[in-house]
Amino acid sequence: MMRIAVVAVGDELLLGDGVNSNLTWLARELAQAGMQTVRGIEVGDNLAELVPALRGALEVADAVVVTGGLGPTSDDRTREALATLGGVELRRDPELASTIGAWFAERGRPAPQSVFGQADVPEGARPLGNGLGTAPGIHIEIAGRPVYAVPGVPTEMRLMFGATVLPDLRSRAGSPRPLLTRQARVSGVGESAVADRLAEVEADLPAQIALAYLASPGEVRVRLTGIDPQQLDAWLDRVASVLGEDVSGFGDETLPATVLWLLVARSETVATAESLTGGAVASALVDIPGASAAFVGGVVAYATALKVQLLGVDAGLLETNGTVDPQVALEMARGVRSRLGADWGISTTGVAGPLPEAAVEPGTAFIAVVGPSVERVVQVKQMGGRDLVRQVVRVRVLDLLRRSLLAAGSGRPDPEHTP
């Protein structure tokens, strides 16, 4: 197995300014390509630290991927570090410099002098194209081993790694058996409850397959990792049969994508009425390419008066029950469904916190789904901060719609409370 070291460059990493998702992403991509990440290293933006860190990485690995430190500013030192390590000089690449100039010219913006530093490449190194920004990457051979430097901006890093670094690594590695993963996504059930239900499956699992639980707000992913695709598929089937309709999707099928797919399959549409989630439900649907096939639009009725004006919620009801109320949630969903002319209306109302509102505790919410022949409203109670409450409610209302669509499709009576 090819051994790779990954080096992430940036003072901010060592100040604890936010988790470094680049190391994680690269390690996962490499594992999926059948390569082993043997070391992940975070190091600051200065030559005195960077050069020994890179040297150490080269000592333990067959190849090194460096991310960050390629930008135009004075704290971007990866180019110099690679030149130092390779014992060569930096040279300005005229072709790169003109590409960078053209990038700015196309946008009618003057090119700041500093950006041309990005055209400096260690002698003998190969620049790697960047489809998004101006910072090119670098591929250099040091002590007979390839070192690839890619940007630290995640979108640029991912694009360049996939387009240039990974193919080069693959061609060197021959054809290792890639580590494969299968994933079932579960909504609306807690991690330990999922684990309990899968205890028997886990006990039977062969040694070649690893099972892991990855929890995020409102969702748990059950992941199987192994090398035999048929074997993995068979075990994924078993996981899915145990979890039944709690599985909201497989692999990369997110909950919003599943919901849109179920709607499209029925030639139906949905509209959103949001208070607590403030547009996050609509935005999660619009995140999916092709959302317009089933999502018509939504209303963010944050001020109470707008719940009356835009959604037709009864003003007297709001007066007596307040906004965090099952009937209000239901009227919001009904209102957006009829006013926006959709087949389904979904709604959220509640208190995200940090403070209670009108004596309602933070983390209290109601979600509703109204469809052609069903009305459902569910209370959600969620501890935790404002962001967590809003995230969980966003997932829960989409999951309620998903379950309602499944029930509608099967002709089964609706299992949950319907007022």
Place this chain on the structure above:
Amino acid sequence: MMRIAVVAVGDELLLGDGVNSNLTWLARELAQAGMQTVRGIEVGDNLAELVPALRGALEVADAVVVTGGLGPTSDDRTREALATLGGVELRRDPELASTIGAWFAERGRPAPQSVFGQADVPEGARPLGNGLGTAPGIHIEIAGRPVYAVPGVPTEMRLMFGATVLPDLRSRAGSPRPLLTRQARVSGVGESAVADRLAEVEADLPAQIALAYLASPGEVRVRLTGIDPQQLDAWLDRVASVLGEDVSGFGDETLPATVLWLLVARSETVATAESLTGGAVASALVDIPGASAAFVGGVVAYATALKVQLLGVDAGLLETNGTVDPQVALEMARGVRSRLGADWGISTTGVAGPLPEAAVEPGTAFIAVVGPSVERVVQVKQMGGRDLVRQVVRVRVLDLLRRSLLAAGSGRPDPEHTP
């Protein structure tokens, strides 16, 4: 300044199974205590990798903090690695063994034989108490430098680090001055343009202050790090005076928070009309606690017909110009402003991709701001994927509102194109 290396142990880190928040947390704690994390290292659960990684950490730092690999299972190898590195044997500590036995007895559970391996300590090392689980930590001196091993479970790690490791580090470091940061946030200007404008400031910067640029979609943060608060404040002032109104906030003041604050200061409100961003602008505002003081609500008019029905956009205009049009953006902002009764209306319309729509290329968008005495519409062109386009447009429309609010406050004529 005391130089610390942090080593996180665990195969899962190198498989990309989730970001490693332990490294981030430890780096932040150390910075706040006035110590410098010079290297963060992720390494797998085996001696052949672990020993050289720890040796490398000892070479670059005054002290090493290791997290993970202390549990009871066969893949927990930190104890052995420390013994190997220190050139000593592992010895079972009878007191630890009886504490572990008692922990299980108290819970009425049989103690599995494997757990007693956690009572093994390298000769000459000091066990560190764990208030939560069974795994004790280890403090050992190797080559005259302290190495502290703490559990990988975040809650246990944090407790033990705070209770035992940090006090010991502090007593060795004397009373270092904590590392402080100051931050200016810049919207609507690229990283290299910001760096160019600050070139002179950077040249004048004293050695005790470090300046870094942290870019994210549509935003650049300029961060100053140092130890003298007055000196940092003075330099932050200079940065701010160079960047002027391009500074959208300081420290943790995000762009949506700044916009809401400017609105509240004027006792004015805003409503959102979104197509391209699909609710993400509204959601970014609602993310801020207290948003209801200035944000009334919004409309997500994703389907074209809803732009007419909910926002009053002229149907003939949509017919002739399509939806991605400056006049459409303007009518959306006007419509949401008047229909929702807000002082300001803001809008987004465009093509996020991946495919062109009605011959309009992905990444083409129009944003508009309509206020009591101003109307502004701006075209945005953004390369990159669907998510990036939507993120940048979300930031740009909030920034356009911010700039409009500043201009309205100053009584200055509006600098940008006003149709």
